[in-house]
Amino acid sequence: MKMSVSITFLLCCLAHCLPLPIPRMATLETDAITDSDLDFAEKRSVDCLACRLQHMQSFFGQEINGWLDSETLDLMKQPRCGVPDVAEYNFFPRKIKWPSYNLTYRIVKYTPDLTQEEVDQAIQEAFKIWTDVTPLTFFRLSFGTADIMISFGTKEHGDFFPFDGPFNQLAHAFSPRENFGGDIHFDNDETWTNDTRGAFNVFTVAAHEIGHALGLDHSSNPEALMYRIYTYTRTRDFVLPEDDMEGIQALYVYIFMTGENATVINSVWPDLPKQIDEAYECPGKILLFFLPSILHAGKKFWALKGHIILEGYPKKLYELGFPRTLQKVDAAFHDTKTGKTKFFVEDKYWRHSIGGR
Structure with missing residues (x-):
């Protein structure tokens, strides 16, 4: 009896669960799309x-x-950097730079193609090409979170921008900011090398991606390091092209200004005295700072390349060829047409070139 009641109840429920035709008004209005619309799309x-x-x-x-x-x-x-050129690049805003000149980096994951020591050396040399022409410094961390985190990965590797396997996209980097900002990722599906053909040079690709991590976009100049297409370069022969040098120095070197963007010189070059008479830039990107006399020892000058004080400096001002009695330099100007620098003192000037006056 209980079984008969249960079956009857189930049949009644099923009667209410039977499928019904969907009303015409609930369908998609596909009939509203014309051939003209499709042609336009x-x-x-x-x-x-x-x-x-x-x-x-x-x-x-x-x-x-x-x-x-x-x-x-x-x-x-062609093998290339994974940072887009002409498409929207939402995680790489324009004109972004690091607020500090002292940055840290950490190599989190390595490639099996090279020893860790070889990768460390290649990355260090890649950073050096940028420190040679700017006041930037890079300090390597062994643990913790650095400004620039470097790793080798494959396919989907945690940043929502997966690699595509061997040969095409070699690496990508993020512009300066928090979280992923500044991070550099290499595609571990590629074959990586130090200085041989037939594989991709870690130094060359790292130097390019560091440029992005510092705020540089791609360059349309095929001779530039920041050109998107990979070109093999031997590490020991590499010289940073002028195009890249001008780009990075536009972000980090021109600090002698007034107003709210002014930067205290001693915060960039802490080893220099605070008072500076004059400075100028010569073709080798060397800045000369003429300093007040110390205990009547005569005027001195310093030479720097990037943030590094060159060996043997400071020197006495007369070593440039000035009279020993000279006590003041009013201005200095480098003439790119003649290759000489003019030093102005009151109503006189001296013309100086390497190896003479």
């Missing part, structure tokens, strides 16, 4: 792609035609 998609291709072709100095031709395809297949 297709044309807009093609136009958008052509616009992106034109931007990329312009950036790399190719013929601007908006077509995915063989030359453009070959360019897209």
Whole structure:
């Protein structure tokens, strides 16, 4: 009897659960989309792609035609940095720099292709090319969180920007800011080397990505380190190109200014005395600071490259060829046309070049 009642109850419930046809008003209005609409959407998609291709072709100095031709395809297949050039790059705002000149870095994960010592050396040399031309310093941490965290990873590696496997995207970096800011990631699916062809040079790629971590965008100059396409370079032969030097110095070197952006010189070069008479920049990116006499010992000058005081300085001012009686330099100016520097003292001036006056 209980079984019969249960079955009857179940059948009654099923009667209320039977599927019913969905009313016409609840359907998607696909009949409202016309062939004209589809043609417009297709044309807009093609136009958008052509616009992106034109931007990329312009950036790399190719013929601007908006077509995915063989030359453009070959360019897209080249090993490159993973930081986009012509697309929106939301995590790389323009004109961003570190607020401090003293930065830290830490190598978190390594590649199996090289020893840890080899990677450490390559990364250190990559940082050095930037410290040679700026007041920046980089101190390596063995643990904890650094300003610039460096690691090797594959595919999805924790930053929502997965690598694509061997050969194409070699690495990417984030601009200066908190969290991921400044971090550098290498694709561990690539083969990494120190100084041989047939693989990718850690030093070259690291130097490029450090440029991004410091705030530089890609350069459209094929000779620049910050050009997006990878070019093999032997570490010991590398000299930072002028394009990259001007870019990084525009961010970190020009500090002699007034107003709210003024920077205290001693905060950048703590080993210099606080009072400085004059400074100038010569082609080797060396700044000379002429300092007050000390106990009648005569005027002195210092020479720096980046944040480093060159060996043998300070020196006496007369070692530049000035009279020993000279007590004041009013101004200095380097003439790029003649390659000489002019020093002005009251109503006189001296013309100086390397090895003479």
